[in-house]
Amino acid sequence: xxxxxxxxxxxxxxxxxxxxxxxxxxxxxxxxxxxxxxxxxxxxxxxxxxxxxxxxxxxxxxxxxxxxxxxxxxxxxxxxxxxxxxxxxxxxxxxxxxxxxxxxxxxxxxxxxxxxxxxxxxxxxxxxxxxxxxxxxxxxxxxxxxxxxxxxxxxxxxxxxxxxxxxxxxxxxxxxxxxxxxxxxxxxxxxxxxxxxxxxxxxxxxxxxxxxxxxxxxxxxxxxxxxxxxxxxxxxxxxxxxxxxxxxxxxxxxx
Numbered sequence: 001x002x003x004x005x006x007x008x009x010x011x012x013x014x015x016x017x018x019x020x021x022x023x024x025x026x027x028x029x030x031x032x033x034x035x036x037x038x039x040x041x042x043x044x045x046x047x048x049x050x051x052x053x054x055x056x057x058x059x060x061x062x063x064x065x066x067x068x069x070x071x072x073x074x075x076x077x078x079x080x081x082x083x084x085x086x087x088x089x090x091x092x093x094x095x096x097x098x099x100x101x102x103x104x105x106x107x108x109x110x111x112x113x114x115x116x117x118x119x120x121x122x123x124x125x126x127x128x129x130x131x132x133x134x135x136x137x138x139x140x141x142x143x144x145x146x147x148x149x150x151x152x153x154x155x156x157x158x159x160x161x162x163x164x165x166x167x168x169x170x171x172x173x174x175x176x177x178x179x180x181x182x183x184x185x186x187x188x189x190x191x192x193x194x195x196x197x198x199x200x201x202x203x204x205x206x207x208x209x210x211x212x213x214x215x216x217x218x219x220x221x222x223x224x225x226x227x228x229x230x231x232x233x234x235x236x237x238x239x240x241x242x243x244x245x246x247x248x249x250x251x252x253x254x255x
Contacts, residue, residue: 001016035048053106055072066081092122131213141226
């Protein structure tokens with residue numbers, strides 16, 4: 001929801017109090033990856049990223065900084081206006097390769113993008129193995145707030161695998177922990193979600209997300225290792241519980 005005490009989007013008029021209501025202005029990313037920040041100050045914390053072709057609905061502007069919402073994953077924050085182009089063109093293809101000139105899952109809406117045809121997939125054509133997608137990102141650096149095949153945090157890795165398989169991709173671990181249905185640790189299998197939730201009171205990062213590589217290992221982006229790695233579940237579990245995370249939640253997306 002785009003709403004502050006002084007300004008809110010017209011869609012919530014009558015639902016949320018604000019001094020002024022205004023229509024959003026659709027724009028889209030025109031560079032490979034651009035940061036979304038918590039505040040108008042470009043030095044404020046990175047909370048998300050916008051990939052090439054993704055839509056950012058702008059509601060406010062202060063100089064060369066714009067405030068709005070990333071339409072694909074719903075994150076609200078500030079961006080540099082210079083990395084955006086006008087409009088919300090309908091994508092025809094998405095980047096399906098992890099080593100293309102544009103990042104995995106970038107959206108292509110015109111004939112020329114610099115991406116070769118073999119690195120693209122038509123919109124609506126998806127993969128069916130979350131782990132196979134994540135495996136292509138092994139060794140990609142871990143970076144808080146990132147969510148691309150160039151650098152990623154834990155929930156960003158899971159989000160990108162979900163998008164590539166045509167599934168809902170919440171940005172944060174707490175919402176990822178609500179996907180699918182619960183399974184027991186003893187029945188864990190490849191592709192299940194494994195999420196350690198943070199203790200209450202965390203303002204931004206709500207936990208740690210991973211994918212089950214098999215019944216005994218996970219694949220995840222971790223600051224401990226500094227990259228996307230495959231690690232024993234027991235080893236990861238001991239470390240996150242020692243850091244005051246809750247016991248892991250196991251979720252299955254497919255029957």
